[in-house]
Amino acid sequence: xxxxxxxxxxxxxxxxxxxxxxxxxxxxxxxxxxxxxxxxxxxxxxxxxxxxxxxxxxxxxxxxxxxxxxxxxxxxxxxxxxxxxxxxxxxxxxxxxxxxxxxxxxxxxxxxxxxxxxxxxxxxxxxxxxxxxxxxxxxxxxxxxxxxxxxxxxxxxxxxxxxxxxxxxxxxxxxxxxxxxxxxxxxxxxxxxxxxxxxxxxxxxxxxxxxxxxxxxxxxxxxxxxxxxxxxxxxxxxxxxxxxxxxxxxxxxxxxxx
Numbered sequence: 001x002x003x004x005x006x007x008x009x010x011x012x013x014x015x016x017x018x019x020x021x022x023x024x025x026x027x028x029x030x031x032x033x034x035x036x037x038x039x040x041x042x043x044x045x046x047x048x049x050x051x052x053x054x055x056x057x058x059x060x061x062x063x064x065x066x067x068x069x070x071x072x073x074x075x076x077x078x079x080x081x082x083x084x085x086x087x088x089x090x091x092x093x094x095x096x097x098x099x100x101x102x103x104x105x106x107x108x109x110x111x112x113x114x115x116x117x118x119x120x121x122x123x124x125x126x127x128x129x130x131x132x133x134x135x136x137x138x139x140x141x142x143x144x145x146x147x148x149x150x151x152x153x154x155x156x157x158x159x160x161x162x163x164x165x166x167x168x169x170x171x172x173x174x175x176x177x178x179x180x181x182x183x184x185x186x187x188x189x190x191x192x193x194x195x196x197x198x199x200x201x202x203x204x205x206x207x208x209x210x211x212x213x214x215x216x217x218x219x220x221x222x223x224x225x226x227x228x229x230x231x232x233x234x235x236x237x238x239x240x241x242x243x244x245x246x247x248x249x250x251x252x253x254x255x256x257x258x
Contacts, residue, residue, distance in 0.1 A: 026064040027222060028084040029054070029215075030075035033165075035190035036250070037089070037108060040069030049250040050107050053243060054088055054215065057233040063226060073164055076141060085222040089213035091143040101219045101227055105234040106212035110184040112144050113203045115173060122180060124205025135161050137169035137181035144182055145211035167191050174200055182208065 033040040037050040046052065051067065058065045070078065079087045079100070089107045090096065116122045122132055128151045136155070140162045143149055152160065161178050163169045169181045170191050183191075185203065192198045217227050237243040 026066050027058070027086070027226060029065055029067045030078050030084045030087045031067055031069050032072040032075045032087075033069060033167075034072075034089070034187060035194060036186060038069075046250055046253070049247045050089060052246045052250070053107060053234070053237065056242065056246070057230055057237060060233040060236070061226075061229045063229065071164065072142075073140060079216065079218050082218055082221050084218075086215055086217040088215040090216045091145065091211055091213050093143050093146075093149070096216065101217045101222075101224070102214040103217075103227065103234060104231045105238065106214050107234075108213040110186065110211055110213065111207040112148060112182055112209050112211060113185045113188070113207050114205060115170070115181050115183060115188055115201050116179060116204050117173065117176065118200055118202050120179065120202070120204070122204055124208075126206045128208065132180075133159065134179045135159055137161050137163060137172055137178045139163055139166055139169060143211075145209035147209045148182060167195070170195060170197070170201070180204075 031038050031040065031051065034050075035048070037048045039046070039048040039051070054067070055065070068084070069075075075084075075087050076090075078084045090102075092102050096102075114122075114124050122134065124131060128148070136159055138144075138152070138160055144152075161172070163172065166183050166187060169178070169183070170188070172178045173181050174195065174197050185207070188203075189198070192201055215230070219227075234243070
C-alpha cells in the first residue's frame with residue numbers, strides 16, 4: 001500500500017534526525033456508533049470487538065489512547081481538522097489516501113448487501129446495472145466499497161436519499177419512506193435487532209462487495225512511528241489468535257441466553 005511506504009519513509013527520516021517520539025503522549029481517537037462492532041456506550045456491556053482490538057493493540061505497544069464516540073460526520077470532521085489523531089473504522093479511498101494514513105492491517109471485513117421491506121418485490125441478481133430504478137438510502141460521506149462507490153456516481157441525484165446514520169436509513173426503510181438501502185450485513189442485522197424489526201426487513205440478493213475497513217490517522221497529529229507500532233501489534237494479534245478470539249468471544253456472548 002502506498003500509504004505504508006510513505007509512513008516507513010517518514011519513520012526512517014525521523015529516526016535519522018533523532019526525532020522519534022516518546023510514547024508518553026496520549027493519542028486521541030474518534031469513533032462512532034456502529035453496532036455490533038463499535039457501540040459507544042449506547043448499550044450495557046462490551047463496547048464492541050473493534051474497540052477491544054484497538055485498545056489491546058495500543059496497550060501492547062505501550063501507547064496511551066483515549067477513545068471518544070461522536071456522530072459519524074463529526075468524528076470524521078474532527079480528524080480532518082486535526083482535533084483528534086485518528087478515526088475507526090473507515091475504508092481506503094483515493095481521496096482519503098491523499099491526505100491521511102491508514103493502518104496496513106484491516107480492523108474489519110464486511111459484506112455489503114441490499115435491504116428492502118419483507119414483502120418487497122425488489123430483487124438483486126448481483127449485477128448493479130440491473131438494479132430497479134428506485135430511490136436508494138445512503139449515508140452521507142460513507143464508502144460502501146469501490147464497486148458500489150463507482151456505480152453510485154452514475155446514479156441521478158433523484159435516486160439517492162442521504163441520511164446521517166445507518167440507523168436513520170433503516171428507520172426510513174421500515175416506515176416505507178424509501179424502498180432500498182445498502183449496509184454491512186452484520187451492522188444492518190444488529191440495527192434491526194435493536195429496532196425490533198428483523199421480521200419487517202429482508203436482504204435481497206448476494207453481497208454487493210466484501211470490503212475492508214481500517215483505522216485512519218491524521219499524520220499531522222499522530223507520529224508515523226506510532227502508526228507503524230500500532231500496525232505491528234495488530235499484525236501480532238492476528239498471528240497469535242488474539243484478534244479472532246476477541247471477535248469470537250464477543251459474538252458467542254451475544255448468542256448466550258440472558
